[in-house]
Amino acid sequence: MYDVVIIGAGISGAACARELSRYELSVLLLEAGSDVASGTTRANSGIVHSGYDPVPGTAKARFNVEGSRLYPQLSEELDFPFERNGSLVVAFSEEERPALEKLLERGQENGVEGVRIVEADELHELEPKLSGDAVAALLAPTGGITNPYLACLAFAENAVENGVTCQLDTQVVGIEQREGGESYLVRAVHTPLYGAMPDGGAEPVEECFETKIVIDAAGVHSDTIAKLAGDESFHITPRAGEYVLLDRSYGGTFTHTMFQVPTAAGKGVLVSPTTGGNLIVGPDAIRREDPEDTSTASEGLDAVVAAAKKTWPAYTWSGVITNFAGVRASCLEHPDFILGEPEGLSGFFVIGGFDSPGLTAAPAVAVEYAATIANRLGAGENPKFNPRRQGTPMFSRVHDEGRENLIGQDASWGHMICRCEQVTEAEIVAAIHAPVPARTIDAVKWRTRAGMGRCQSGFCLPPVAEIIARELGIDPAHVRKGARSSVIALGHRGCLTDLPVVAFPGEGDGNE
């Protein structure tokens, strides 16, 4: 019997897991994907919104502002990237000025600190590459950027370090409220990524967990999970947003996150630096039948780039290293977040309709849910709770002396695997043995940036696969890219990672 089972290890489930680990509770975090942040948390703008946009009085407004205030401390405690770069919502004509004033009023009503309108002179000084048509903008100094994947991973790892069990590859397929309503049975199918089957996978296993509390944090599938428990009160309409991501040589084009005045379709196309030093352009908003459909098409991407040119007229299609899409868990009938326990389902906590600003709001929702649940179950504080988590240093960001020290301790810090992003073997090995282990090419890529650079893993994929195979004791030909079905190699001939090479930037790169 668990106290709490959380379904979904995106930012909302992982943040709940970490908050619940402050208390003496047994908590199980179940995730269908092969890694945390397998859903929307992996693919969004990465903006920690200041909170001027949501309608005052809504859950979105409240949790957005509270979440935005939590991020600086969370980033420091949990060691994930966050920068308070500020955001600008730009008006390109005097006709758009009333919209800025409305946002200013909303921001003030929502309690956003320091929000104000800047006029053209100051605006162009702040952002010299901005279109000359810009007449004014709403400046929100508390706007920020984060790496949503690393934030989610940090929550999940700190939760595990504080006693939460995180089980990946486990899809919840049934939920039953037990007689008397005191507990739930959660049925799931666990399909381990690696096993003894000919393709290197494992047979699916049915599992059943009894728990006093369930948190439905299943993102675009939150309505399906709620239905399994008997709640049919909301329906998710998936809406995809497509992006282009530019090479790091464009990362300094704008300092702030550049929004345009919002329309009925949403916050419009933004142009923003990322915490990884890239520039992100997007998204659009396209209805999708399939909530898992993260495909991109030239039609949408062309429209995104055309819209971005309003902000940045000099932009051509150059510098794009990849494109991707994320899917919003929107509920059209109920545009606010859907939070709380549906009627008749005491102990079943929903996080539904959790579209933007869900990334920002999740930590604040988690604080509230964890306190409510701990209070309900009469749980005391976890005396061993450690709020701090230390990630692995990134070799690319360590100064020369620090690099020498690292290599002195372990020569694999000098074995450069991804040359675009300067990722070493030591970082990859650390990711594979982390509290939430990376077991796929994608999981290594998202944690370490190996494969995220200009060549998009053209060079580093084989050695990364071999390191994963070596560390997990599996055949390199069985290493998955991401999902269970994503075997990447037809066979295997040699072992690149056995080459006795040491690379140290500035002293030649002998790693091929």
Ligand SMILES: Cc1cc2nc3c(=O)[nH]c(=O)nc-3n(C[C@H](O)[C@H](O)[C@H](O)COP(=O)(O)OP(=O)(O)OC[C@H]3O[C@@H](n4cnc5c(N)ncnc54)[C@H](O)[C@@H]3O)c2cc1C
């Ligand atoms: C285009 C776009 C841009 C956005 N930009 C921003 C932004 O800049 N700032 C911001 O604050 N918000 C933004 N958002 C919203 C934000 O990304 C989401 O609110 C947030 O990521 C939702 O997190 P989640 O944990 O609720 O859902 P998810 O991240 O989708 O996590 C749900 C998890 O549940 C798992 N799951 C599903 N079904 C099951 C099952 N049956 N069993 C077990 N596990 C299951 C999934 O695999 C997934 O990992 C954006 C969203 C989109 C799509």
